Amino acid sequence: MGLRIRTFTGGPLATHAFLVSDDDGRSIVVDVPPGTAGEIASALRMYGLTLDRIVITHPHWDHFADAGALRDATGVPIAAHPDATPRLQNARTSLFPVDGVDFSPASLVPDQSIDEGDQVQVGQTRLRVLFTPGHEPSHIALYQPDEGILISGDVIFPGGHGTLDVPGADPAAMDRSLRKLAALPDAVIVYNGHGDPTTLSAERDWLPAI
Numbered sequence: 001m002g003l004r005i006r007t008f009t010g011g012p013l014a015t016h017a018f019l020v021s022d023d024d025g026r027s028i029v030v031d032v033p034p035g036t037a038g039e040i041a042s043a044l045r046m047y048g049l050t051l052d053r054i055v056i057t058h059p060h061w062d063h064f065a066d067a068g069a070l071r072d073a074t075g076v077p078i079a080a081h082p083d084a085t086p087r088l089q090n091a092r093t094s095l096f097p098v099d100g101v102d103f104s105p106a107s108l109v110p111d112q113s114i115d116e117g118d119q120v121q122v123g124q125t126r127l128r129v130l131f132t133p134g135h136e137p138s139h140i141a142l143y144q145p146d147e148g149i150l151i152s153g154d155v156i157f158p159g160g161h162g163t164l165d166v167p168g169a170d171p172a173a174m175d176r177s178l179r180k181l182a183a184l185p186d187a188v189i190v191y192n193g194h195g196d197p198t199t200l201s202a203e204r205d206w207l208p209a210i
Ligand SMILES: [Zn+2]
Pocket: 058, 060, 135, 136, 154
């Protein structure tokens, strides 16, 4: 067993999609930023991967803008937290201003709901769904304990947490989510939605004490 993570980056905020695959060629994609669907579909063909699911960490447009296009190209279901559904369907509500960007989001209807306690499978490997609101009220992360992998969306970044300067952000919820993630082992590698990956040990100086 061993998961491989390939990163694709797109959109004005350089948002990441993660293609997570196992040795048998089963895979999922976590988040689909603007303009990445074609590149991801090509990679699936190039590497001979079977895509089983698209997971959206949270309904901010920079994380899901190309999810519908990837679903159209692959025929696989899109999964998100149940509270994300109205925000994905009425994509205007997931907008926040970005200088110089005129974005007209398409409505997205997810196929599956996933929440705390659920598992998302990549072949035989199960990733735990963690509910991590704060940056956004329906935010989820995926955690694989044996591999020591956390795909964290916009919660933990090198040097600090995800911005609370967006509509719907909640500092108290963020604090609870950070405490939940801070309880994971030091060696966990954090694949966040923008910028470089980090580890929990590298972020202990600002994460809440357990
Ligand atoms: Zn976000």
